[in-house]
Amino acid sequence: MVFQPLVNRRTGLFEGTMSPNYLRSLPRTPPENGETEKDALFVQSIARAMDVLSIFHQIDRPLSLQEISSLTGLGRSNVQRIVFTLRSLGYITRDPDDRGYVPGLRLLDHSLDFLRLNPVVVKATPILLELRRAVRERVDLSIWDDLRLVYASRLQSKREILTSTFIGYSVPVFCVSGGWAILSQLGEDEADSILTRSRRKAVTPKTLTDLGALKEKIRETREAGYATALEQVLPGEIAIGAAILDQAQRPVAAIHVAGSLSEWTPEDFTRQFAPLLVQAARTISRG
Amino acid sequence: MVFQPLVNRRTGLFEGTMSPNYLRSLPRTPPENGETEKDALFVQSIARAMDVLSIFHQIDRPLSLQEISSLTGLGRSNVQRIVFTLRSLGYITRDPDDRGYVPGLRLLDHSLDFLRLNPVVVKATPILLELRRAVRERVDLSIWDDLRLVYASRLQSKREILTSTFIGYSVPVFCVSGGWAILSQLGEDEADSILTRSRRKAVTPKTLTDLGALKEKIRETREAGYATALEQVLPGEIAIGAAILDQAQRPVAAIHVAGSLSEWTPEDFTRQFAPLLVQAARTISRG
DNA sequence: AATCGGAGTATCGCTATGCGATACAGTCGT
């Protein structure tokens, strides 16, 4: 079940309440065994509807009502009503080939709202376009979300693959250059927490997974002001990343420049682009 | 209130039901005055939650609970609970400067699902990348949604503006090249219906709004196999568009190539790029 | 400092609302 405590990532403080009114009637288990009942408490129609939509995160094909039902654990009737409603609203549609339900176009309207209203994205986009013009390689903006980085803006180079054009795509913080740049701006405890909580699974043979090696990498990054990642998530790819900070000097996002090792040596790549990258990151961070 | 009848855009047939179970107890007003009570029927928690999220479509700043309440017409308490839930789930967050609520990062996860699972997007993206390589100008994919086209994939050229990098952004069908290409593939009645239902407001001084002129334009487009739009939505911009068809030969999307009139004459632009555009559109339509 | 309006949060009773069970209706494949 998807439930996140309302922690303000900037301040690190807890926000909001744990006990909305509709929880009152429940058997109010003592606060000690905090985990389990929070989840149980939070079963309500909005969350259920969003669970239905979220089921597609794990799946890459159209789904039938039955499948949604078993995947979400919701009853068949219930799923039918929820899907009906979401369909009426345009958040779910039938697959064009009529093989089941898929997420609907209207979801894009909401992602646009996010992008339009996110100050980092708005601030960064023109600067990234300029950076792109200068480097002529792929340039990305990704937003930090605990253990992952979510791509919010992508400016492609000539030669690209499918997933590298999609926004919303997310990668683990621990194994990308932007992630290292962010970790290098955090306190040691916080960075450690993220590293240890991450499921450090190698994506390519070169992916760093060893805690010590990662900490060393982060130390280097902190000194250099940017991170260099070689084939960490994609074979043959070199990426450099720098962190975007908010007014409180906390990292909130990262920008990347990524290129191909068949065209660049790591040294040339960083020598050429790192200064521009760091400069762009500074500008976005509004000094 | 956002409620769309479940019409399959491909077949044009009505799908689904008008009367989910929870409507039964209502005073069942006679079907004559169809409009109003459909709305009234559809008040339920999912729709309410989505209304809250949708409020941001009209707004370009963080909102307070009160504002959301008055804009949605939902009660203050209700809005507080809905926002609380959506916040717990990550679909709404506080503005970084703490001036109100804004759409949350998690919305991007869903737009990714849409993109990943949409066969047109998946089919088109590699072909668009190739097209982009050949033309070195902006290339877009937009998906048809009744009166509008929604950008689903955008490959920028050197010189771009902010909105032209955002996916989810939508433009009216009646005044863009891709829209004309789509209209040219529809039956006369259907195209007329779209034109007349559109709020044909000029975006630039050059925007065509006259029904006759538009029909003529569509006729030209049908013959040429692609559409040319000069400064229709952006001063100084030339765009050519072609329709993507599904297996039933119905248009479902469009692709654009767009460039600057300061660099191209319309003749050169179309001569150079139209064949490539049309070829790409054919390939995507899986002929 | 006293008052105000506007932020967000909490409580509680009522009943409309959403759930599950069940049954129905098409459409495949064998």
Add this chain to the structure above:
DNA sequence: ACGACTGTATCGCATAGCGATACTCCGATT
């Protein structure tokens, strides 16, 4: 002709969500 799938419809029950109300902060205005 059958069973195993799709998706849809109906209805009783009680729980989940609503509105009204009251509360706590905070900063602006007087």
